[in-house]
Amino acid sequence: MTETDPGAGSDLRGTDARDGDGADASAPPAGDDDALVEVRGLRKYYYEDDTLIDRLLRREPTSIQAVDGVDLDIERGETLGLVGESGCGKSTTGETLLRLRDATDGSVRFDGEDVLSMGSSELRRFRKRAQIVFQDPFSSLDPRMTVGDVIAEGLKIHDLPAADPDVAVEADVTVDGDADVEVTVDDDVDTAVESEGGVARVPVRVDATGAGATGSADGGTRADGGPTVSFGRYDDVLAAEVTPRDGGYDVHVSVGASKRTLRRERARTLLERVGLSAGQIDRYPHEFSGGQRQRVGIARALALDPEFIVLDEPVSALDVSVQAQILNLLDDLQSEYGLTYLFIAHDLSVVRHICDRVAVMYLGEVVETGTTEELFESPKHPYTEALLESVPRADTSEQGRRVETLSGDVPSPRDPPSGCRFRTRCPEVIPPAGVAVDQSTYRSVMDLRDRLRRGDFGTGVVWEAVGDPDREDTEAFKREVRAEFGLDGLTGANGDTVEDALEVLANGREREAAERLTERFESVCETEEPVLPDEPHPAACHLYDDERAAAGVDDDADPVTDPEFGGAGMAAGMETPDPEAAGGELPDGVSDPEHGVSDGDSSDADDADDHDASEDDRDGSEP
Amino acid sequence: MADSTGPLDRLFGAVDRVRGALTVSPRTVRNLKSEYRTSALSKVGVALILVVVFMAVFAPFIAPQNPTTQNLDNGRLPPLGFTQTEQQTQTQMVNGSIQTVNTTETVNATLAHPLGTNSLGQDMLARVIYGARTSLLVGLLGTSLAALLGVSVGLTAGYYRGRVDDTLMRFADVSLAFPSLVLAIALIGVWGRASVSVPDPFVVAGVVDPVRSALGLPTPMPDTFVLPGTVIVVVGLVNWVWFARVARGEALSIREEEFVKAARALGADDARVVLRHVLPNATTPILVLATIQVASIILLESSLSFLGFSGTTLSWGFDIAQGRAYLASAWWIATVPGLAIVLTVVGINLVGDWLRDALDPGIEGEGGM
Amino acid sequence: MSRDPTDAEPAGAPAGSPDDVLRVRNLTTRFFTEEGQVNAVEGVDFDVRDGEVFGIVGESGSGKSVTALSVIDLVESPGRITDGEVWYREPDLAAEFEDDVPAAVDGEFVDVRRLPEGVRRSLRGPSFSMIFQDPMSSLNPSVTVGEQIAEAVEVQRRASANPRRTRSRTQGYGLGRLLVDTLVPGRGYTSEASEARAVELLEQVGIPDPAERADEYPHQFSGGMLQRAMVAQALAGEPDVLIADEPTTALDVTIQAQILNLLRDLQAEQDTSVVMITHDLGVIARMCQRVGVMYAGQVVERGTLADVFDDPVHPYTEGLLGSIPDMDEPASRLEPIEGNVPSLLDSEMGERCYFADRCPKAMEDCLRPIPMYDAEGSDEHETRCVLAVEEYDEAAALPDGYFESEPDSASESGSADDPAAGEEVSTGD
Structure with a gap:
């Protein structure tokens, strides 16, 4: 099967939605201090080259580790920002934790329940509580549906509105004129009336002044010869039955509209709530501008009254002025409904504006997390620093500012760097003790070593450049390589090692040259994958190893990952019934459809990467 | 055609009003209109189709004769405006020796048979009019069957991808490898030539005879109509692959749209996603393909009838086969139905082109400014 | 497009700073669509000076990109430049057309819009050049990056080989030529010299192993690298004016910073004038001396x-x-x-x-067309x-x-x- 959740089985439709509803509301969160969403060791791998021919040839599929061991905690009511460059796996993380893609490994707990192992009815309930808003306002709305249908779709799927047994129904009765009126209200009126704090208040206005007169101006229900009853804004959806009795009337209020009408009413309300007009309910998405479509997307997410919304780059496709409108709207909705957001973005100024805490991702891993203030004011990880440095500020002081840029591109996710994934671009790679060279020369040596190790150095090209096809003039060869890689600044033992290695290289022994260089120049950043420590403002970077060692940070005192949960989480991840979970182990890539990297997946996959040492290391270090 | 309110404009007006229900965007309607106005060919196509549809529906009223009535005395009458000189060669035994006697006989066209008659004296015009029924019904029902099958398979394969896709599409590719006519003949060979007699609703309602009498046309007309059941099933089975391929391609791309992800996030099951989101957005190319398929199925039906594999004798293809023997002496017997096929197929293809140009998915669905 | 230059009223170049290399006046571009006439660019004026970066900032639909296309005369149907002048300072060109098209010449300035089509085309590359937002769709996927840059170099080489005869720079590439080039191996439009120059340019824009990368196809490049290649291509003609339309919008911030640094270095080095079009006020702030808001x-x-x-x-x-x-x-x-x-x-x-x-x-006074104050x-x-x-x-x-x-x-x-x-x-x- 595909990535579609097996959960939404049609057998369940309509039968236990109501019960489900009740269960949701009756299972209040265990405590306010634990996170609403806890992600542990989340991995999502894609496999490519999984064609028929590959399978016939029993070729190992190349894995692309889009998300590799991500841990996140999202507290109730907060906005957690997830930032990183395109391809770092941030969107994949968002979709995987909602189970829109199947995780390869790891665990996701939502309000204490393990999302990845949910059965179909649990998943169905989860879908009501966790929603998503997408980036592209043009592809995220079905062009063939009116916005009203788009917004009401979730309600229709869950056969809502349904009466909630936990919501009490009360009538706010106003009587005009002199009459003794007794009002009774059906239990299921809460399907039509908005509830607040567990009570649905029905505004009932009984106009007894004209009792006996015929017709009423306000279109309210008029019983024969009796008083007129109106419900304010609920006039269209409620009905009243008036029975005269001794000295007064009995008024019985019930739902007077079909579910379809109620859903439409809800869609109207939501349209207005997100800043559109209810009159636009029958328009098609193409009749709206980008910002308006994004509002519709938000209304769709709100329709099911979720607690948690993944906002996947909700404003990056919008113009700045419209972007600000949407950010303000998201802000308002959060405080109004007490929503929890996971805000995925690449625009740091937006993140700074809206997020309470931020996690920075690079190549499928979280490299730093902290409160927005901490992270922006005192970034720890060199990557975070570089990101912040790179953003152009809209201020005159920005003029002519020269940014120290990161070198090169994000490495290929198929062949990620060993150790710290950021080391190939890092301006602060740590040289081994005793090797004192400046950063740029050290980087040059590392680049040379990486090239040699990957085997794409191309000795021939150098000889060509030297103009010595017979490969005799080793001095010229060395000069050429030194010039190309900028190795001239090396002296002493460092210089000797390089001299030595180049000599070997000139003789065509690339591997040996690489070994000689590595022996002297290998950095801790290459050999050891840095781990995100358990501290208030952690950064996965070796620069802080000493600091931490000095402070005597003790792994036991780790409030976030309690070992029991970690174990349970992993186990749960393993026993996920989904075949996907095991997908990683299918060596010949037996066509598990999920893993064929085809159009859609590859875009995300393009980018991620890597190596699983980190998770194991982390687990190992915890107890 | 003037820009003011022609019948088609009124039709478009109606479409405009109900577009909400049809989920046709105003842009689509606008494109249809402007394509229609600017392209003379699409007008020709629409006109041809309307004529054929009219003939098929009202056949009992407009056919000048009963198409099945034989009159051997009137065999091989030429169409109006033509005279036929028939040279008959008779071999006689005269005085113990064999002699060949040539007699020349001139046959004139009659108004009762404007397009002439076939060798059995059946009226060609009536046969063409009734043949339109067979062709259109087989074309439409066959295409519907093919579309139903193909779209189901294609959407399933495209939506689920992976092994499901591989299996289904490999199967489709294999079916595609057989020439359709050969495959159809093989299937008919296995299943026989079943046909269904459908009562003609107009005749059953008893409205045909009075009208015809009033118009001075001969009665009675055939009260049943023979639908070549096997042929419909067979052409459907032969042509589903095209629909499967198109639907699969659409499903593959639509399933990656964010609105599909959004529906799944809302808890929609696969059936809902496919039927409510994927299928409606795939209709345009499927519709365009369907028009073209109707034409190709009509051709296939004619070929089968020509080869004698159909279950009905009231078919353009059957008539061509009948006329083949007389091509030299009575060219119209094969030519008239042949022309009918050509005009119908050309008409349908022109309409298909019009739809394709107007519904180009590249134009559709883009938002305003 | 094919307006007769002699009919145009002699107006002369508008006043401006003596440093101006480009003076755009009343540029107006309309699109004639099915929905009606769209006024994409409505009487736009701006000047670009020698060696400066002029910024145009605006949201989508503000007409900033169409303005750029209008300046270099690349507006396509259903769009049409309906009015306006683009005065370009180029003494050689002015001298050449002084007699033929006097209305188009004023001192050292030439109104590009009044020049014949062929001449306007020949100015693209050597005089004006453009970098687009999406590098992936701006380069031909089936031709190597090096060859595409070499082609731009070749255009420039041929143009400068005959600097005074603008009209001869038509760079025709007919069907015959195409056939010959396709059939005869090793015979491309580009010469070895221009290919070498292409490699040089790639190196200049900071692409590692330029010689090897020149033989690769666009899909083998990352987004940032492609944008560098585009810059190299735009610079091949050593243009007087480089128009950069959202050059970094599709890129990540760290790569954006690289490209902005690169553009600034190259601009300083070659003394090119740059028109930087973007929606990002931060990019404007970092790069531009003068700004127009659209x-x-x-x-x-x-x-x-x-x-x-x-x-x-x-x-x-x-x-x-x-x-x-x-x-x-x-x-x-x-x-x-x-x-x-x-x-x-x-x-x-x-x-x-x-x-x-x-x-x-908004006040009552706003209910009339507002001039520049x-x-x-x-x-x-x-x-x-x-x-x-x-x-x-x-x-x-x-x-x-x-x-x-x-x-x-x-x-x-x-x-x-x-x-x-x-x-x-x-x-x-």
Whole structure:
């Protein structure tokens, strides 16, 4: 099967939605201090080259580790920002934790329940509580549906509105004129009336002044010869039955509209709530501008009254002025409904504006997390620093500012760097003790070593450049390589090692040259994958190893990952019934459809990467 | 055609009003209109189709004769405006020796048979009019069957991808490898030539005879109509692959749209996603393909009838086969139905082109400014 | 397009700074679509000086990209440049056309729009060149990167081999030539010299192993690398004016910073003038000395960076600046401009300030076309807003909802409903 959740089985439709509803509301969160969403060791791998021919040839599929061991905690009511460059796996993380893609490994707990192992009815309930808003306002709305249908779709799927047994129904009765009126209200009126704090208040206005007169101006229900009853804004959806009795009337209020009408009413309300007009309910998405479509997307997410919304780059496709409108709207909705957001973005100024805490991702891993203030004011990880440095500020002081840029591109996710994934671009790679060279020369040596190790150095090209096809003039060869890689600044033992290695290289022994260089120049950043420590403002970077060692940070005192949960989480991840979970182990890539990297997946996959040492290391270090 | 309110404009007006229900965007309607106005060919196509549809529906009223009535005395009458000189060669035994006697006989066209008659004296015009029924019904029902099958398979394969896709599409590719006519003949060979007699609703309602009498046309007309059941099933089975391929391609791309992800996030099951989101957005190319398929199925039906594999004798293809023997002496017997096929197929293809140009998915669905 | 140059009234080059390399006046481009006439660019004026970076900033639909295309004459059907002059300082060209097309020449300046089609085309590359937003679709996927750059070099080489005869630079590439090139191996449009130059250019824009990368196809390049290659291609002609249309929008910030540094270095090195078109005020701030703000096809405010960023007069400029979250001093709430960018359909554009319907300070005086006024600040500072010449007067303010009662021909786009609704809701609850 595909990535579609097996959960939404049609057998369940309509039968236990109501019960489900009740269960949701009756299972209040265990405590306010634990996170609403806890992600542990989340991995999502894609496999490519999984064609028929590959399978016939029993070729190992190349894995692309889009998300590799991500841990996140999202507290109730907060906005957690997830930032990183395109391809770092941030969107994949968002979709995987909602189970829109199947995780390869790891665990996701939502309000204490393990999302990845949910059965179909649990998943169905989860879908009501966790929603998503997408980036592209043009592809995220079905062009063939009116916005009203788009917004009401979730309600229709869950056969809502349904009466909630936990919501009490009360009538706010106003009587005009002199009459003794007794009002009774059906239990299921809460399907039509908005509830607040567990009570649905029905505004009932009984106009007894004209009792006996015929017709009423306000279109309210008029019983024969009796008083007129109106419900304010609920006039269209409620009905009243008036029975005269001794000295007064009995008024019985019930739902007077079909579910379809109620859903439409809800869609109207939501349209207005997100800043559109209810009159636009029958328009098609193409009749709206980008910002308006994004509002519709938000209304769709709100329709099911979720607690948690993944906002996947909700404003990056919008113009700045419209972007600000949407950010303000998201802000308002959060405080109004007490929503929890996971805000995925690449625009740091937006993140700074809206997020309470931020996690920075690079190549499928979280490299730093902290409160927005901490992270922006005192970034720890060199990557975070570089990101912040790179953003152009809209201020005159920005003029002519020269940014120290990161070198090169994000490495290929198929062949990620060993150790710290950021080391190939890092301006602060740590040289081994005793090797004192400046950063740029050290980087040059590392680049040379990486090239040699990957085997794409191309000795021939150098000889060509030297103009010595017979490969005799080793001095010229060395000069050429030194010039190309900028190795001239090396002296002493460092210089000797390089001299030595180049000599070997000139003789065509690339591997040996690489070994000689590595022996002297290998950095801790290459050999050891840095781990995100358990501290208030952690950064996965070796620069802080000493600091931490000095402070005597003790792994036991780790409030976030309690070992029991970690174990349970992993186990749960393993026993996920989904075949996907095991997908990683299918060596010949037996066509598990999920893993064929085809159009859609590859875009995300393009980018991620890597190596699983980190998770194991982390687990190992915890107890 | 003037820009003011022609019948088609009124039709478009109606479409405009109900577009909400049809989920046709105003842009689509606008494109249809402007394509229609600017392209003379699409007008020709629409006109041809309307004529054929009219003939098929009202056949009992407009056919000048009963198409099945034989009159051997009137065999091989030429169409109006033509005279036929028939040279008959008779071999006689005269005085113990064999002699060949040539007699020349001139046959004139009659108004009762404007397009002439076939060798059995059946009226060609009536046969063409009734043949339109067979062709259109087989074309439409066959295409519907093919579309139903193909779209189901294609959407399933495209939506689920992976092994499901591989299996289904490999199967489709294999079916595609057989020439359709050969495959159809093989299937008919296995299943026989079943046909269904459908009562003609107009005749059953008893409205045909009075009208015809009033118009001075001969009665009675055939009260049943023979639908070549096997042929419909067979052409459907032969042509589903095209629909499967198109639907699969659409499903593959639509399933990656964010609105599909959004529906799944809302808890929609696969059936809902496919039927409510994927299928409606795939209709345009499927519709365009369907028009073209109707034409190709009509051709296939004619070929089968020509080869004698159909279950009905009231078919353009059957008539061509009948006329083949007389091509030299009575060219119209094969030519008239042949022309009918050509005009119908050309008409349908022109309409298909019009739809394709107007519904180009590249134009559709883009938002305003 | 094929207007007869001799018919044009002799106007002469407009006044401006002596450093100007380009003076654009009253540039007007319209698109004739099925929905109606779209006024994408409406009387745009700006100057570009020697060796400066001039910024044009605006939101989508403001006409900034069409302005760029209009300047280098690349507007395609259904669009058409309907009016305007593009004066370009090029003494050689001026001398050449002084006699043939006197109306197009004034001193060292030439009105490019009055020159014959072939000449205008020959200016692309050696005189004007452009970098586009999406490098992936701007390079031909089936030709190696090196060859594409070499082609641009070749154009320049042929042009400079015959500098005085602009008309001979038609660079025709006919079918015959194509056949020969395809059939005879190793015989391309490009020469070995231009291929070598291409490698040099790739190195110049910071692509490692340029010789190897030159033989690769665009899909083998990352986004940042492709944008570098595009820059190399644009620089191949050593253009006087480089137009960069959202050159970094598709890139990540760290790569964006690389490309911006690169552009600045190259610009300083070659003394090229750059027109930087973007929606990102940060990029403008980092790169540009002078800025024009566009809204609904018009330049609404223009001046030095300090004029526009520190003392904006036009409420749109203010709104734009207020919409951006400040990364260093975050405010608790943004102050967005309500509503949406107008449709630009001619039938929906009234005779008024186009921003009035979204403007918090709209007054009765705004209900007429607004000319450019001088504003405080430097001499350069001008704005298309009455607030430059009068104070905001509550008494003359337009009542709320004034524009909603306008004939709602905009209903299709739904834009009319939004501002009011947005306002009401965001404060109401």
